[in-house]
Amino acid sequence: MSNKKSLIALTAFIFTxxxxxxxxxxxxxxxQCYTLASLQGTYAVIGNYGSNLAxxxxxxxxxxxxxxxxxxxxxxxxxxxxxxxxxxxxxxQVGTYTVNCNGTGVINRVLTQANGTVSNGVDDFIITGGAVxxxxxxxxxxxxxxxxxxxIVAGGVFLxxxxxxxxxxxY
Numbered sequence: 683m684s685n686k687k688s689l690i691a692l693t694a695f696i697f698t699x700x701x702x703x704x705x706x707x708x709x710x711x712x713x714q715c716y717t718l719a720s721l722q723g724t725y726a727v728i729g730n731y732g733s734n735l736a737x738x739x740x741x742x743x744x745x746x747x748x749x750x751x752x753x754x755x756x757x758x759x760x761x762x763x764x765x766x767x768x769x770x771x772x773x774x775q776v777g778t779y780t781v782n783c784n785g786t787g788v789i790n791r792v793l794t795q796a797n798g799t800v801s802n803g804v805d806d807f808i809i810t811g812g813a814v815x816x817x818x819x820x821x822x823x824x825x826x827x828x829x830x831x832x833x834i835v836a837g838g839v840f841l842x843x844x845x846x847x848x849x850x851x852x853y
Contacts, residue, residue, distance in 0.1 A: 714814070714819050715783035715784075715819070716781050716782065716783060716784070716785045716787075716809055716812075716819050716821070717781055717783075717818075717819070718746060718747055718748045718779070718780070718781050719746040719747075719818055720781055720785075720809065720812065720818065720819045720820055720821050721744035721746065721750075721779060721781060721787075721809075721821050721824075722744050722745060722746030722820070723743070723744065723746075723820075723847055723848070723850060724741060724742070724743050724847070724848045725741070725742045725743075725744065725824065725845040725846060725847050725848060726739075726740075726741060726845070726846050726848055727739070727740040727741065727742050727752070727754070727843050727844070727845050728843065728844050729754075729756070729841050729842070729843040730841070730842050730843075731756075731758070731832055731835045731839045731840070731841050732835075732837075732839040732840065735758070735759065735835065735837075735839055736756055736757060736758035736759065736832075736834075736835045736839070737756070737757050738754050738755065738756040738757075738834075738841070738843075739754065739755050740752055740753055740754030740755065741753055741754075741848075742775075742845065744779065748778050748779055748780065749776075749777070749778055749779075750775070750776070750777050750778070750779055750789065750791065751774070751775065751776050752774065752775040752776075752777075752791070753772070753773070753774050753775075754772065754773060754774075754775070755770055755771070755772050756770070756771040756772075756834050756835065757769075757770055758771060758834065758835045759835075761836050771795060771796070771834055772795070772796045773793055773794050773795040773796055773834075774793075774794050775791045775792065775793050775794070775803075776791065776792055777789055777790050777791030777792060777803075778790050778791075779807075781809075785808055785809035785812075785821070786806070786807065786808050786809075787806075787807050787808075787809075788804065788805070788806055788807070789803075789804070789805040789807060789826065790802070790803075790804055791803045791804075791805070793833060793834070795834065799833075801833035801834075802833075803828055803829075803830070803833065804828070804829045804830065805826040805827065805828050805829065805843070806826060806827055806829065807824050807825065807826035807827075808824070808825055808826075809821040809823070809824055810823045810824060810825050811823035820847070821845075821847065822846070822847045823844070823845065823846055823847070824844070824845035825842070825843070825844050825845070826842070826843050826845070827840070827841070827842050827843075828840055828841040828842075828843075
């Protein structure tokens, strides 16, 4: 019986030791976090509405302090067209963003179309690629999804965008 108790105690000790090692490894004290400064510079943006119903091209500038400005062109179906006609919609955006340590975040923006229509948008994003520059994690690639249907393309269509950071020498 003593050997059985010893084996149970040894097994419990080893199991507890493994749990302690796993917890220690999960808490990496050297891990860097993404911050507001991780989004800085100019990004080329491609937006896809629904199942390729419409597409948008734009440029977004993040200041590294939680503010953004942008411009865009959207190629969308002309509302009510029976011939497949397309319309180009252009506009600008201003807004703010937050970044979590794990590279996720939220963008809040105000869109102003060239025709004067103003609407709000909220996007959830994740940083999908980056690098360390001067000791700071810098986002090179981002993907986002708009929380609500598009205010530009009719029909309850959702928008997903990909971002690629542009080299600084362009600006």
